[in-house]
Amino acid sequence: MERADEQQVASLVDAVLASAKYRDISKELITRIAAQELRKRHNTKEALKATKNKLHQVGGAYLDTREHYTLWLNELKVVTLSGNRQRLLDLCATMMTYHASTRERIAILPQFYAQIFSELPPIRSVLDIACGLNPLALPWMQLAEEGAAYYAYDIYHSMVDFLQGWLALMHVQGSAQVCDVLQTSPPQQADVAFLLKAIPCLEQLDKTAGHRLLREIHAQNLVVSFPIHSLGGRSRGMLEHYEAHFRELIAGVQHWEMKRLIFDSELVFVVKK
Ligand SMILES: C[S@@+](CC[C@H](N)C(=O)[O-])C[C@H]1O[C@@H](n2cnc3c(N)ncnc32)[C@H](O)[C@@H]1O
Numbered sequence: 001m002e003r004a005d006e007q008q009v010a011s012l013v014d015a016v017l018a019s020a021k022y023r024d025i026s027k028e029l030i031t032r033i034a035a036q037e038l039r040k041r042h043n044t045k046e047a048l049k050a051t052k053n054k055l056h057q058v059g060g061a062y063l064d065t066r067e068h069y070t071l072w073l074n075e076l077k078v079v080t081l082s083g084n085r086q087r088l089l090d091l092c093a094t095m096m097t098y099h100a101s102t103r104e105r106i107a108i109l110p111q112f113y114a115q116i117f118s119e120l121p122p123i124r125s126v127l128d129i130a131c132g133l134n135p136l137a138l139p140w141m142q143l144a145e146e147g148a149a150y151y152a153y154d155i156y157h158s159m160v161d162f163l164q165g166w167l168a169l170m171h172v173q174g175s176a177q178v179c180d181v182l183q184t185s186p187p188q189q190a191d192v193a194f195l196l197k198a199i200p201c202l203e204q205l206d207k208t209a210g211h212r213l214l215r216e217i218h219a220q221n222l223v224v225s226f227p228i229h230s231l232g233g234r235s236r237g238m239l240e241h242y243e244a245h246f247r248e249l250i251a252g253v254q255h256w257e258m259k260r261l262i263f264d265s266e267l268v269f270v271v272k273k
Helices: 003-017 027-041 044-058 069-082 085-096 106-118 134-140 157-169 198-202 209-216 238-249
Strands: 125-129 149-154 173-178 189-196 218-227 257-262 266-272
Touching: 003 027, 003 044, 027 044, 069 085, 069 157, 085 106, 085 134, 106 134, 106 266, 134 149, 134 157, 149 157, 157 173, 189 198, 189 209, 198 209, 198 218, 198 238, 209 218, 209 238, 218 238, 238 266
Parallel strands: 125 149, 125 189, 149 173, 189 218
Antiparallel strands: 218 266, 257 266
């Protein structure tokens, strides 16, 4: 990129970060989108608008609010200390309603993880790529009791700080990190990687993201899912569309075993590489 372009991108990134709605997002991702939009338009005002739109599409559209995290962590602390499992499940389920992706999963949560884990070997470590609030579903997952590790990645600083506190409360090793997975493939190795409803979202910015991540992630087992309903509620043909898309993405790989699971709101592929 030419020097003038670099300066243009930098001031566009600053303008995005000046807005409270986007301040919390990975600077790496904002820079990537800003550069892409400037290349397309050369008009700073339009590029700023387009960058914010893209950030909304891939992140903000799913999230209700980010104001609650300190309060939430305290509530989780109290309930965890009480040892009352049902209260913990209820609280985590309530918190998961604040992100559209987990909200859509609440009704199927117990069968969802019971069925997925029954298809997997014993799991001691998880990578959760573009995780949203899904790490709050930990109490439903059948991880090894001792020494389990969970690595979660998303683009919101406040969200991953909260999730880091949650992992510590649950005595789970690993970490929650801000990571733009379009530019940095998670280096950690784990027994399973979750790519839950992540591929359609990431492919809005990079058409090659799904193809690449499926091959690059360091995990023997993958759990890849797709929404059957859109955020707006329309659902006609989504299952067929995403099934065909997933089969295209894994075309050409050899020796991968695959099991398809269909839930009311989600299509899941459990893959053994
Ligand atoms: C459709 S949601 C899926 C959330 C979660 N996996 C689930 O199913 O509950 C997509 C998530 O990807 C995150 N995201 C978007 N772009 C990303 C990127 N480049 N790197 C990492 N995460 C990203 C968003 O913030 C959002 O939480």
